[in-house]
Amino acid sequence: MKNYRYRLEPYKGIKTRYTCPQCGTKHAFVRYIDAHTGQHLGNDIGRCNREQQCGYHVKPNIKSEYLNTNARKGSSKSEYLNQHSKTYSRNAQPALSAFYSQLCTIHQQSLCCYSNNHLMLYIFHKYGWPALERVIDTYRIGTHGNDTIFWQIDVANNIRAGKVMAYDKHTGKRIKDGVPAVRWVHSIHPLQGYELRQCLFGEHLLRTDNRPVAIAESEKTALICSICLPQYLWLATGGIRNLTVEKCRVLRGRRVVLFPDAGAYDVWHAIGQQIPHCTTSQLLMHHTDGSDLGDWV
Structure with missing residues (x-):
């Protein structure tokens, strides 16, 4: 099984969040750690959680970020399924409209609770732990109750929309009886002035x-x-x-x-x-x- 050698420090209380070296905000900066030793990398190597306002993100300058081990160090599978997932930098995007800022907040809050997410449970049981981890982190999958949120993020890293769909956790098939075929995050959380402008799902990966x-x-x-x-x-x-x-x-x-x-x-x-x-x-x-x-x- 392949794991990240260097990863962002898991949240273990406010003491694991630091002052951002760019914007100076306290308790907003997440530092990278070495999974082998548990030690931090440089003081400026990490990511600011203030995606819209700051966007600072310096990754480890390491060619190989993977190692072969028999178990993920620092967290179990069940912990990962329940923990808040990774945040993502917008690389200092221009200021967006208010509803897009709200959408980013909702997106951030949805990156969790994968033990409740029926489609993610299906993928976990059919394809295993490494595959699930890659899917969640790569496509920034969100959770709404037991349903899956497919976030549409464009090539400029702007969050365009969140599409909510229900799946059976045993078969991975869509649930079509008793629930709408598709719901949208902006309908569940009304955003004043919002206009749906879709892009390809996964488009952000093109960069x-x-x-x-x-x-x-x-x-x-x-x-x-x-x-x-x-x-x-x-x-x-x-x-x-x-x-x-x-x-x-x-x-x-x-x-x-x-x-x-x-x-x-x-x-x-x-x-x-x-x-x-x-x-x-x-x-x-x-x-x-x-x-x-x-x-x-």
Whole structure:
């Protein structure tokens, strides 16, 4: 099992939060520690939790951040499932509208309670601990009750929206009886003046990951395929009609493969022809049962 050699210090009370070297705010700075020794790295190596106002984040200058061990040092699997997940720097983004600041706060508060998150429990039991950890941290998965929040974060690291969906923890299938198919964070927490402007799920990963891009329809499929088919950087549209040329402009210069659900090949192929360096997989072209790639990997 692979683990991070250097990671942000887990919260163990206010004594584990320090003064930010950039903005000077007390108890807002999280320092990196060495998992081998438990010792802090440099005084300025860490991240400020004031994402909007400061955005300071200096990572360890280490080529290899992984080590091979038989157990994660410093926390158990159950602790990780219940602890507050990582925060993320916005790298000094310009000031956003008030509702976007609220959305960032809600996003931050949702990065927890994974032992209640049915889809994350399904992934944990089917694919194991390392896969779950990567999925949560990479895609910044949130929790609302037992449901999963798929946060749409654009290539500039702006949080656009949060899509809330319910899953069965045993099968990983969507729960469609008695609950809306899709809910949105801005509907659960009304934001005055908010305008929904969607982007691709996982779009924020384009900044630092140079792998060929694969696009699925379902966010869950993107998560599963990121585990099973890691040669691609997996994104999702969140719906058959959400694949548009406009949304794909951020893919300029990238090699792209579209993986439409069964029955959606013609629609996606027509759009794919308008996107440079893009091909459309025929894997499910002749299926008519509505299945997706996640059902086959």
